Amino acid sequence: MKLNRRHALRLTGCAGAAAALAACAPAASRSSSTSNSLAMQLGWIKNVQFAGEYLAQENGHYRDAGLTVDLLAGGAAGTSTEAGIDTGKAWVGTSTPQKVAAAVERGVPVRIIGATLSSSPACITSPEGKPLRSPRDLVGKRVGVADNNVPTFEAMLTANGVEPSSVQVIPVQFDPSPLVNGEVDAWSGFTTNEPVSLRAKGFSTYSFLYSDFGMRMCAQVFVVSTQSLADDRAKCKSFLTAEIKGWKDAIADPDRAVTLTVQKYGVDQKLNPTQQRALLDATLPLIQTPDTRRDGLFTISPSLIADTVKTLGRTGSKVTAADLFDTSILTELYAENPSLR
Incomplete structure (x- = not known):
């Protein structure tokens, strides 16, 4: 299928306007942060799909990693993760491979460093x-x-x-x-x-x-700037360590994850606890797969990377695996801390 410009614009969605503004930002806004306080741009509203983040906050995993993390809600009209990182509003965030690929093709210097979901829902x-x-x-x-x-x-x-x-x-x-x-x-x-x-x-x-x-992809991916990958590797490792622990807690205690979502983090959404539990139950098999049980949470196998790039190519994207992914942080992290698996 040959995509025309209309389809290419559809792929980027409303993120395109945000990215246009981001392109006007001074280069300094894209620099890595030397502070231990950071903002994380969530890819959607604060519902249970971010249960691991809530438990990383509540159980002190961010604090133990030396970080203070501000979780920024996303949504249909919210700032895209890629634009947020590019303008300095966020240091890290979650997104989709489609959005990251579109941003990279526009010249936004970001990479995927891990994936919450090993399979797209x-x-x-x-x-x-x-x-x-x-x-x-x-x-x-x-x-x-x-x-x-x-x-x-x-x-x-x-x-x-x-x-x-x-x-x-x-x-x-x-x-x-x-x-x-x-x-x-x-x-x-x-x-x-x-x-x-x-x-x-x-x-x-x-x-x-x-x-x-034929459309296999990872999803709910973690995104940082290329400069953070170069200059803040220790901080990237600390962040991912806290995230791994938070999601392990969510897997072990889904009831508490739902309670925190409904009663605290997503309270303004007036979420239904039964529905949120069902959503989490449907999500967990996409997080815990044979590959991640073997290699560790958030890891992206070479075959999954290849399939993700192939799937994006079917939509007209020209990104390569090197353009899109840098899994070296997780590789180093699990090598240094095998008990995290």
């Missing part, structure tokens, strides 16, 4: 009573797709021999009600989101993962 969801089980089943169907995800969706179709024009894309936002109402036949979303929220409302669904059909 991106999926196609349909009603359980009318399940669509593969990309080929989408031919002639109406599929709800957020505008910034259209390039990835169409790339998934093309990778599976489906002509994108044979599927009717219906622009949607975040509320999957159109699927319930029959306005669309399927929904492009995440296994940790729409199927969970719809099941809580009594609407059963069937989902298939993008990763099972």
Whole structure:
């Protein structure tokens, strides 16, 4: 599939405007921080997908690593992680490989140093009573797709021999009600989101993962500037050590993770604890995989790196593994502290 400029812009989403402002920032704003206080830009609102960060804060893991961390909420209209790092608003953050790749291609000096999720939760969801089980089943169907995800969706179709024009894309936002109402036949979303929220409302669904059909990627990746990688390696290690411990705590005590999310960190979101627990339960298998059980949390295997770059290439990205990833921090960290595994 050949992407036109319209699709390239869709891939960057609203981050493009933020990056344009970032490009005007003085070079000094991109420098690494010598302070032990740092801001972390979360890739979304403060819900349970950042449970490890909350427990790293609550259980003193950041403090024990010599860090004071300010967790900045993200969201649809929030600052992108890449722009936040580029302008100095954030020292580290979480994002998606798609957004990082788009930023790198614009010249933003950032790299992925680890991944919370070893497998992307991106999926196609349909009603359980009318399940669509593969990309080929989408031919002639109406599929709800957020505008910034259209390039990835169409790339998934093309990778599976489906002509994108044979599927009717219906622009949607975040509320999957159109699927319930029959306005669309399927929904492009995440296994940790729409199927969970719809099941809580009594609407059963069937989902298939993008990763099972040629679009394997890591997700919820940690991003820092290239200058931090060069000048603040000890700080990067300290941060990742605290993160590993925080996520181990979340895995060991998901009930406390949900309570902290609902009652403290995400209290302004008025989150439903049952739904948040279901979201966390759906997320944990993407964090704990055979590879991460063997190599350690957040590690990204060479095959996963290769598949991520290949998937991005299907959307028109030209980034290489070296452009996008630097896993040397985690390699050194686990070599120096094998007990962290």
